[in-house]
Amino acid sequence: MTIRLDSLYVLAGLMFAAFAFFNLVDRTNTRRVVNFAFWGIYAITFLFGGVLPNFITGCLAIALALIAGSGKLGKGTPDSIGIAATGRREANARRFGNKLFIPALLIPAITLLGTFALKHAPFVDPKSLTLISLVLGTLVAFGVALAMLRDSPVHALKDARHTMDAVGWAAILPQMLAALGALFAAAGVGGVVSDLVKAWIPTDSSFAVVAAYTFGMAIFTMIMGNAFAAFPVMTAGIGLPLIVHQFHGNPAILGAIGMLSGFCGTLMTPMAANFNIVPAALLELKDKNGVIKAQWPTALLLLVVYTVFMYLFVFRF
16 A cells, blocks of 8 residues: 555545534534534545545635635634643643653654655655655654643644634635645746746846746745745746756756745735734734734845855756
8 A cells, every 4th residue: 555645635634524523513612613614625625625526626615715704713712721721731841841842843853754764665655755754744743742741632633623723714825825826827827927027137147037036936925925826837937947948957956945935925925824914813912914024034134045045056956
């Protein structure tokens, strides 16, 4: 049996189905039926997206958008609220100290290890190796956290559900925007971007083309709210035809630094609600744009650095 991307989708679908179920039976949430419908539909797209007709999947996506736009999503009272639960958390904090970071650090460590160690494993699809390693790292971290805190998987899923309810519709925004980016690429927006660059940027200058790509990734990410949405458009319009084909740049370096450039745009836009607006709400900041205001100087500095890195490395390796 080979672990493929579909297996990860099923696992994610089961998790979202659990969120839907816990919402339905949560009497403290007056809008539990709406939440059940939202997370239930989202679970269906993961569990059966590969076999459902495209029209049905599109209708499900529209249903998600309508529920999110209605403003009817709610949230119940977490089990972790209360004097006893607070005391338990404080006791665990004193007992474990910095060891509480072990589960979180295990995720990137196992992801990196799995990416190299499972490269030739017969039971892993090499096309999805990194994602499979990421999920493996998450599952291991989940098990370690349960063992450390002596907690139950059901309680952990319930708390995860409350976190997702607090984030709300913004939790699914990256996936939706990534799909939108693919649609833009299929519609030929990349060609339009390429024509604009050729009209306004000196395409005989490799640095000008690189700067147009990195800054274009950041700007388009700010508009779309997600670097995954900007990547197919900007890469089809500038990255592949100009940097790779015209100047013979390395596509691997192009993709890696290009995405990092896009992430700079993520730090500077309210459109990336799940990164910038939701944390402000969870932290109860008076200024809903406070996170963006704190991040934009660093984002601009990093964007300049990534532009220089792209120019130095993409044509030389």
